[in-house]
Amino acid sequence: MLTVNVDLAAHAYPIHIGNHLLDRTELFAPHLMGSTVALITNATIEPLYAARLRSTLAPLGKRLIQIVLPDGEAHKHWETLNFIFTKLLTERADRKTTLIALGGGVVGDITGFAAACYMRGVPFIQVPTTLLAQVDSSVGGKTGINHPLGKNMLGAFHQPQAVIADTAVLRTLPARELAAGLAEIIKAGAIADAVFFDWIETHIDALNRGDETATIEAVRRSCEIKAQVVAADEREQGRRALLNFGHTFGHAIEVGLGYGRWLHGEAVGCGMVMAAALSQQLGLIDSATRTRLKRLIAAAHLPTQAPILGSDRYLDLMRVDKKTEAEQINCILLKRLGEAFVMRVPDHTLRAVLTASTQSDTAAEKPNT
Amino acid sequence: MLTVNVDLAAHAYPIHIGNHLLDRTELFAPHLMGSTVALITNATIEPLYAARLRSTLAPLGKRLIQIVLPDGEAHKHWETLNFIFTKLLTERADRKTTLIALGGGVVGDITGFAAACYMRGVPFIQVPTTLLAQVDSSVGGKTGINHPLGKNMLGAFHQPQAVIADTAVLRTLPARELAAGLAEIIKAGAIADAVFFDWIETHIDALNRGDETATIEAVRRSCEIKAQVVAADEREQGRRALLNFGHTFGHAIEVGLGYGRWLHGEAVGCGMVMAAALSQQLGLIDSATRTRLKRLIAAAHLPTQAPILGSDRYLDLMRVDKKTEAEQINCILLKRLGEAFVMRVPDHTLRAVLTASTQSDTAAEKPNT
Numbered sequence: 001m002l003t004v005n006v007d008l009a010a011h012a013y014p015i016h017i018g019n020h021l022l023d024r025t026e027l028f029a030p031h032l033m034g035s036t037v038a039l040i041t042n043a044t045i046e047p048l049y050a051a052r053l054r055s056t057l058a059p060l061g062k063r064l065i066q067i068v069l070p071d072g073e074a075h076k077h078w079e080t081l082n083f084i085f086t087k088l089l090t091e092r093a094d095r096k097t098t099l100i101a102l103g104g105g106v107v108g109d110i111t112g113f114a115a116a117c118y119m120r121g122v123p124f125i126q127v128p129t130t131l132l133a134q135v136d137s138s139v140g141g142k143t144g145i146n147h148p149l150g151k152n153m154l155g156a157f158h159q160p161q162a163v164i165a166d167t168a169v170l171r172t173l174p175a176r177e178l179a180a181g182l183a184e185i186i187k188a189g190a191i192a193d194a195v196f197f198d199w200i201e202t203h204i205d206a207l208n209r210g211d212e213t214a215t216i217e218a219v220r221r222s223c224e225i226k227a228q229v230v231a232a233d234e235r236e237q238g239r240r241a242l243l244n245f246g247h248t249f250g251h252a253i254e255v256g257l258g259y260g261r262w263l264h265g266e267a268v269g270c271g272m273v274m275a276a277a278l279s280q281q282l283g284l285i286d287s288a289t290r291t292r293l294k295r296l297i298a299a300a301h302l303p304t305q306a307p308i309l310g311s312d313r314y315l316d317l318m319r320v321d322k323k324t325e326a327e328q329i330n331c332i333l334l335k336r337l338g339e340a341f342v343m344r345v346p347d348h349t350l351r352a353v354l355t356a357s358t359q360s361d362t363a364a365e366k367p368n369t
Numbered sequence: 370m371l372t373v374n375v376d377l378a379a380h381a382y383p384i385h386i387g388n389h390l391l392d393r394t395e396l397f398a399p400h401l402m403g404s405t406v407a408l409i410t411n412a413t414i415e416p417l418y419a420a421r422l423r424s425t426l427a428p429l430g431k432r433l434i435q436i437v438l439p440d441g442e443a444h445k446h447w448e449t450l451n452f453i454f455t456k457l458l459t460e461r462a463d464r465k466t467t468l469i470a471l472g473g474g475v476v477g478d479i480t481g482f483a484a485a486c487y488m489r490g491v492p493f494i495q496v497p498t499t500l501l502a503q504v505d506s507s508v509g510g511k512t513g514i515n516h517p518l519g520k521n522m523l524g525a526f527h528q529p530q531a532v533i534a535d536t537a538v539l540r541t542l543p544a545r546e547l548a549a550g551l552a553e554i555i556k557a558g559a560i561a562d563a564v565f566f567d568w569i570e571t572h573i574d575a576l577n578r579g580d581e582t583a584t585i586e587a588v589r590r591s592c593e594i595k596a597q598v599v600a601a602d603e604r605e606q607g608r609r610a611l612l613n614f615g616h617t618f619g620h621a622i623e624v625g626l627g628y629g630r631w632l633h634g635e636a637v638g639c640g641m642v643m644a645a646a647l648s649q650q651l652g653l654i655d656s657a658t659r660t661r662l663k664r665l666i667a668a669a670h671l672p673t674q675a676p677i678l679g680s681d682r683y684l685d686l687m688r689v690d691k692k693t694e695a696e697q698i699n700c701i702l703l704k705r706l707g708e709a710f711v712m713r714v715p716d717h718t719l720r721a722v723l724t725a726s727t728q729s730d731t732a733a734e735k736p737n738t
Contacts, residue, residue, distance in 0.1 A: 121525070
């Protein structure tokens with residue numbers, strides 16, 4: 001087991017990474033106050049891992065409330081959140097009840113937001129079961145739900161007591177979701193660590209087939225990079241924005257196609273290709289660098305061609321994105337592989353890139369399903 | 370104008386108290402970042418004060434979004450909150466948009482919670498227009514909404530940039546709402562300052578008729594007491610619980626009768642009488658002390674007889690109250706006037722007090738309407 005420590009101003013917490021951590025009672029014990037635990041998961045994960053986690057918690061003698069959500073981004077909205085609140089209140093969960101999020105990014109985000117709001121804040125633990133959630137959504141304290149007018153528009157910064165990332169559970173992960181997780185791993189290298197980017201290129205086949213050693217190392221380094229960025233900028237005032245590399249385009253794709261058509265990681269993968277194209281268009285990187293990033297994303301079985309939504313629709317969706325202040329669009333761009341920065345980009349430049357990105361390849365609109 | 374400074378770990382802010390502050394552009398100017406301001410008020414307050422506040426803000430050249438909510442505690446729920454989110458997103462409010470809450474406790478609580486959640490947190494200013502909101506709900510950063518299963522069950526701690534309490538607007542306040550505000554002023558004296566309690570007894574007639582000097586002083590001292598308690602315990606782990614004196618009983622009354630039948634302050638007023646009865650029952654205070662508190666609450670035109678809900682229903686409602694951990698009921702009790710503390714009380718003692726409190730007087734069930 002490897003442990004990455006996240007050091008924040010008011011709160012520090014560990015991310016434990018390794019095989020079969022789901023069975024280790026001693027990793028959960030130090031983080032459970034109060035007499036009650038609420039295990040929150042989804043209908044896909046529940047039959048796979050909930051009984052095992054309940055057995056792991058049993059020796060601690062807590063009262064256990066189990067809440068099973070419908071699976072998928074389409075359910076990451078108020079109604080599902082309120083389902084959690086109603087269940088917690090009906091079962092008399094109190095202010096010391098710890099919520100445990102067992103699932104992917106959606107379960108983690110919504111459970112974290114429930115923990116932030118229930119009785120104005122209760123503790124929670126993340127047990128991410130997808131590669132994406134292990135490397136990205138369970139680190140950094142961002143929680144939230146979608147609004148019909150925008151993704152993740154409602155939420156809170158609420159840090160978990162601990163993240164317990166059991167890499168063995170990734171064996172049951174569909175190939176498409178594994179690829180979606182690789183997108184955030186590639187992103188970590190692209191924005192912050194050229195050496196790690198090289199390492200991913202070398203190990204992409206091992207990562208694609210779920211090799212244990214390579215996966216643990218990739219998760220560790222990605223968490224470390226994200227934890228460092230978050231610790232330096234907990235409330236996303238500056239440097240943390242770099243973690244959104246590929247996300248402004250990616251969010252536009254997700255919302256434009258309708259939540260759930262593309263996985264978040266797929267949209268981010270494609271968004272990074274678009275951001276690289278924009279960086280080249282602005283003369284920041286050369287064609288070879290752009291091609292290198294695009295090839296790695298393709299090698300991870302992620303889509304590299306943007307769906308056709310029309311430039312106006314893209315710009316409209318990108319402007320609603322919450323990284324936007326007032327009417328100008330901030331883009332995260334590459335200076336080189338391993339270094340990113342934020343810049344406002346005029347609409348006409350974006351239009352050129354959007355047109356090119358939706359026409360340049362012959363790949364199908366829908367990613368590998 | 371008097372100013373009370375609230376000093377919190379991560380954030381300090383001023384509470385300005387005085388007549389006609391609504392017209393003073395310079396009080397708002399330092400707290401408005403970004404290019405957009407969202408003025409959130411209700412249908413009762415809008416025709417009275419919104420135009421004046423818009424004029425005050427006009428010289429600052431901000432884009433102004435106005436959002437008018439339905440009036441009343443019955444609307445302090447998710448649907449109203451979502452109405453705010455939809456309007457903010459439709460109008461493209463961004464992460465630097467400042468929300469201004471112009472209204473009573475409901476507008477303040479819901480606007481504060483909207484500010485806490487919108488894009489994971491935007492700044493807000495409280496402009497409380499009721500006495501209750503000026504002395505209580507605009508100080509301390511507690512924000513939230515009700516759930517059908519409990520009052521204020523969902524919320525966040527989110528501190529305002531400033532509180533601007535214009536005591537002149539209290540002239541349009543209905544007598545019943547003025548009395549409701551006096552409940553929290555009496556509470557501040559009862560739990561923390563015997564000298565202030567004496568002062569309130571002496572000035573209760575002046576306060577009842579809305580005397581300017583007495584009102585400003587009462588608001589100032591109440592805010593000061595609350596600010597001190599909150600600064601010592603921002604997240605309600607310990608001492609801050611004392612501010613809930615009268616509230617565990619009060620919440621049970623509010624929920625038991627249905628939100629909106631009694632005003633929050635009325636329920637707290639009656640709840641303090643019940644808490645004093647409980648304190649006497651436990652041998653903590655003598656009959657004279659209990660009578661003194663009850664007389665002052667009656668002199669403020671607040672109800673002193675609890676509505677008949679049945680002891681079982683009361684206990685059930687008090688147990689769901691979020692001040693409850695696990696299954697025991699924590700009560701805030703008086704040691705003497707000016708000093709309160711928290712104690713767990715067995716059900717049979719509570720039953721005796723609940724039975725006595727709903728039978729002891731001949732006053733009508735419904736407070737002065």
